[in-house]
Amino acid sequence: MAKLFALTLIAIAIASAIPILMHTWDPPADISTHGPLIDKQMSETMVEAGLLFLAAQIILAIFVWKFSGRRKDAKIGRFPGGATGLVLAAFILVGAELLVLGVFGTKAWASVYFNPPSANAMPIQVQAGQFAFYFRYPGPDGKFGPLHPDQINEASQNVFGLDQTNDPDSKDDIVTAELAVPANREIYLLMHAKDVGHSFYVRELRVQQDFVPGLDLSIHFTATKTGRYEIVCTQLCGLGHYNMKAYLEVLSQEDFDNWLKQQAALQ
Amino acid sequence: MHDMSAHAAGQHHAPPQSFIRKHIFSLDHKVIGKQYYDLGLLAVLTGMVLSWLMRIHLAWPKFGIPGVGWLSKAGAPGGVITPEYYLSLMTMHGTLMVFFVLTNVPFAGFGNYFLPIQIGAEDMAFPRFNMMSFWTTFVAFLVLVSAFFVGGGPPLSGWTAYAPLSAVGAVAGPGQGAGQILWATAIGLFCIGQLLGSLNFITTTLDLRTKGMTLMRMPISTWAWFITSCMGLTAFAVLLPACVLLILDHVAGTSFFIPSNLVISDQLQPHSGGATLLWQHLFWFFGHPEVYIAIVPGIGIVSHILITNMRRPLLSHKVIIGSLGAISFLSYMVYGHHMFLSGMNPFTALVFSFPTLVITIPATIIVLIWIGSLYGSKLRINSASLFALGFISMFVSGGISGFFLAQPSIDIYLHATYFVVGHFHMVMGVAAIFGMFAGTYFWFPKMFGRMMNETLGKIHFWLTLVGTYCIFMPFHYLGFAGNVRRYSAFVNDYLQPLLPVHKFITIAALCTGAAQLIFLYNLIYSRFKGAPAPQNPWEGTSLEWTVPSPPPFDNFGGKHPVVYHDPYQYGVESSTGDYVMQDSPEQVKAVG
Numbered sequence: 001m002a003k004l005f006a007l008t009l010i011a012i013a014i015a016s017a018i019p020i021l022m023h024t025w026d027p028p029a030d031i032s033t034h035g036p037l038i039d040k041q042m043s044e045t046m047v048e049a050g051l052l053f054l055a056a057q058i059i060l061a062i063f064v065w066k067f068s069g070r071r072k073d074a075k076i077g078r079f080p081g082g083a084t085g086l087v088l089a090a091f092i093l094v095g096a097e098l099l100v101l102g103v104f105g106t107k108a109w110a111s112v113y114f115n116p117p118s119a120n121a122m123p124i125q126v127q128a129g130q131f132a133f134y135f136r137y138p139g140p141d142g143k144f145g146p147l148h149p150d151q152i153n154e155a156s157q158n159v160f161g162l163d164q165t166n167d168p169d170s171k172d173d174i175v176t177a178e179l180a181v182p183a184n185r186e187i188y189l190l191m192h193a194k195d196v197g198h199s200f201y202v203r204e205l206r207v208q209q210d211f212v213p214g215l216d217l218s219i220h221f222t223a224t225k226t227g228r229y230e231i232v233c234t235q236l237c238g239l240g241h242y243n244m245k246a247y248l249e250v251l252s253q254e255d256f257d258n259w260l261k262q263q264a265a266l267q
Numbered sequence: 268m269h270d271m272s273a274h275a276a277g278q279h280h281a282p283p284q285s286f287i288r289k290h291i292f293s294l295d296h297k298v299i300g301k302q303y304y305d306l307g308l309l310a311v312l313t314g315m316v317l318s319w320l321m322r323i324h325l326a327w328p329k330f331g332i333p334g335v336g337w338l339s340k341a342g343a344p345g346g347v348i349t350p351e352y353y354l355s356l357m358t359m360h361g362t363l364m365v366f367f368v369l370t371n372v373p374f375a376g377f378g379n380y381f382l383p384i385q386i387g388a389e390d391m392a393f394p395r396f397n398m399m400s401f402w403t404t405f406v407a408f409l410v411l412v413s414a415f416f417v418g419g420g421p422p423l424s425g426w427t428a429y430a431p432l433s434a435v436g437a438v439a440g441p442g443q444g445a446g447q448i449l450w451a452t453a454i455g456l457f458c459i460g461q462l463l464g465s466l467n468f469i470t471t472t473l474d475l476r477t478k479g480m481t482l483m484r485m486p487i488s489t490w491a492w493f494i495t496s497c498m499g500l501t502a503f504a505v506l507l508p509a510c511v512l513l514i515l516d517h518v519a520g521t522s523f524f525i526p527s528n529l530v531i532s533d534q535l536q537p538h539s540g541g542a543t544l545l546w547q548h549l550f551w552f553f554g555h556p557e558v559y560i561a562i563v564p565g566i567g568i569v570s571h572i573l574i575t576n577m578r579r580p581l582l583s584h585k586v587i588i589g590s591l592g593a594i595s596f597l598s599y600m601v602y603g604h605h606m607f608l609s610g611m612n613p614f615t616a617l618v619f620s621f622p623t624l625v626i627t628i629p630a631t632i633i634v635l636i637w638i639g640s641l642y643g644s645k646l647r648i649n650s651a652s653l654f655a656l657g658f659i660s661m662f663v664s665g666g667i668s669g670f671f672l673a674q675p676s677i678d679i680y681l682h683a684t685y686f687v688v689g690h691f692h693m694v695m696g697v698a699a700i701f702g703m704f705a706g707t708y709f710w711f712p713k714m715f716g717r718m719m720n721e722t723l724g725k726i727h728f729w730l731t732l733v734g735t736y737c738i739f740m741p742f743h744y745l746g747f748a749g750n751v752r753r754y755s756a757f758v759n760d761y762l763q764p765l766l767p768v769h770k771f772i773t774i775a776a777l778c779t780g781a782a783q784l785i786f787l788y789n790l791i792y793s794r795f796k797g798a799p800a801p802q803n804p805w806e807g808t809s810l811e812w813t814v815p816s817p818p819p820f821d822n823f824g825g826k827h828p829v830v831y832h833d834p835y836q837y838g839v840e841s842s843t844g845d846y847v848m849q850d851s852p853e854q855v856k857a858v859g
Binding site for chain 1: 351529531644647653676682
């Protein structure tokens with residue numbers, strides 16, 4: 001029975017590692033400037049965590065195999081180094097490893113959150129509400145008009161609550177249902193929640209950030225590869241949560257300019 | 268150490284005579300322990316059935332599940348689960364499992380039964396508080412389950428009940444009105460039950476130890492329950508007021524968790540001034556210690572069982588206890604890792620990340636001590652030790668995936684994906700349940716005076732070990748692929764290729780769930796028809812094995828045991844064999 005346990009455990013450990021080694025379900029290719037740091041951090045953690053996982057399961061299996069069902073008069077053995085050795089091992093090996101991960105991980109985190117957006121980053125506002133994202137571009141004046149929550153009316157397509165009659169800054173604002181951005185241009189995304197908590201997640205962009213009602217947040221990123229990617233909500237927001245999505249279109253600068261003109265004409 | 272027997276005698280209360288006082292409103296810690304266990308069993312069966320419904324729906328969203336339409340005509344017309352009902356099932360599954368199973372059974376169930384016996388006490392320090400604690404918890408269970416039967420059904424905001432979704436009422440979705448209020452009431456009541464129980468455990472451990480039972484002579488299981496009760500006293504004390512504030516936001520027009528200018532269904536909400544993140548802070552200040560409230564008793568139980576079956580003490584009793592203490596202390600400093608992406612100041616992510624990584628060290632020490640102690644042992648394989656070994660495997664697997672989530676930069680990608688679901692199911696769900704199974708097979712003879720069937724126990728183990736890995740390891744792969752959690756259907760283009768994985772998981776979940784019927788049969792059959800259990804079937808050394816199976820009403824037959832030894836005197840030469848009981852005055856020497 002002990003041998004069966006050992007073999008089962010080793011089989012489980014190896015079977016668990018195969019999809020990782022075969023890259024069966026790897027994250028999609030990164031399309032951002034900050035993503036490589038996150039991917040590197042994830043790969044290094046995978047190597048270290050994977051080795052620890054395999055080592056722990058296999059050693060557990062070997063010891064169960066070797067030390068079960070021994071004779072009654074067999075002597076109890078003592079692990080070399082005893083508890084002190086193991087405590088030191090935990091501190092030195094695992095502790096040091098984790099600290100290294102922590103320190104290098106800070107670099108990746110800092111690249112996303114500690115540096116402010118550059119002066120020429122393109123501001124775009126995103127509003128999340130049950131169960132859709134809407135995006136707002138400031139128009140030629142470069143200014144967003146103020147929001148008036150009491151004027152939000154989805155039936156009349158005033159999803160942001162803009163008062164385009166009285167607010168001059170709102171007049172040229174462009175509201176869209178998809179997020180188009182030019183490639184290789186930094187985007188400064190201003191995040192506003194209309195009702196409950198939501199989140200903005202684009203796998204390929206290595207971006208995920210909650211929307212917090214009552215607290216407008218922002219993130220900034222630069223997409224590097226043109227294409228169409230899904231934006232999904234990852235914060236449970238109600239019955240339609242599973243279906244709350246939009247698309248990120250990364251375009252060449254020329255295509256983006258044309259797209260923005262078309263959207264402005266549709267307002 | 269001073270003689271506590273006088274205090275112990277002070278707790279004496281006469282054996283009850285009536286059926287009601289003996290079996291229902293009992294003051295006896297053993298009856299209360301079994302009541303907690305049975306409530307946990309009811310909750311785990313309910314929670315497991317809910318998970319089946321969720322898994323079937325995820326794999327085959329249009330399949331009409333027979334009988335589900337009865338539960339809710341609106342939520343599952345023709346047995347086909349609607350998106351909102353899926354979220355309700357998910358909320359109830361998580362709440363039942365975390366609170367009424369993972370907290371109830373390893374801590375309140377086994378702890379109530381065995382803590383007083385293991386320290387040589389007749390009962391808990393406050394038997395009436397103890398009874399009140401269970402019945403408050405039972406009422407909490409009824410209140411929670413009643414949410415199935417109110418208009419709108421159960422809440423759909425998940426077991427974490429993030430505000431303002433959980434606070435604004437029915438306007439945010441079915442179940443967010445009456446269902447959410449019932450949820451908050453149930454959890455508030457549950458907190459009261461846990462606070463009473465924790466207070467009782469702490470006082471009993473500190474005041475009612477018998478003569479010779481110094482703190483360091485307490486078994487690791489007792490230490491684990493004691494440390495857990497310290498966490499429970501502080502963690503539930505925060506969740507309780509949070510639930511009260513949430514209820515007030517619903518019924519009293521307050522805005523603790525609701526900010527200004529929310530617009531739902533084109534209606535400006537009549538609230539202002541609240542802080543959305545306040546709920547998350549209060550919830551996770553409870554929520555992360557809760558992870559350890561669920562798993563620390565399992566660590567204690569598994570250590571106790573492994574030692575008995577390895578026929579040797581662990582390499583260091585003190586190091587294990589110190590590590591448990593370190594884990595519980597650090598558990599209050601890590602909660603913010605649930606909120607890396609919540610909008611907190613990004614610098615705080617680093618503050619919370621560091622202790623999250625550091626807490627891995629005491630957890631690693633515990634695992635290394637277990638594995639190092641297996642070396643050179645004389646391991647006995649039985650259902651209890653198999654589940655204890657399975658616990659180690661699961662604890663390692665689930666713990667290691669925490670390396671990823673502890674790092675804010677990686678959390679950007681993996682947060683709110685199935686990776687997180689796989690991580691916490693393995694480390695605090697399956698591992699803790701393996702601890703419960705191990706404890707059940709080990710202590711059942713003492714609790715019921717009958718043995719469980721070992722063959723059925725081993726079959727149950729093999730199916731459960733392989734089955735749970737088949738369910739929860741693929742969750743991690745789905746997370747790597749960016750599969751978002753809490754979706755009732757996978758309509759996104761990129762999720763379509765992952766559907767076969769979900770189908771595999773569903774089949775594994777149904778098979779593993781069916782395997783639990785073997786356990787249930789064994790449990791019920793053995794309770795009435797199992798072979799009579801001797802007093803000490805596993806040749807254990809701690810005080811629970813010095814009393815008859817099951818123990819008499821006052822545990823020690825009116826006597827107060829005297830303790831002469833550390834709890835785990837194995838690998839010795841004594842008149843009884845390779846062990847000596849804690850209450851035996853026989854002087855022995857270690858061999859080997």
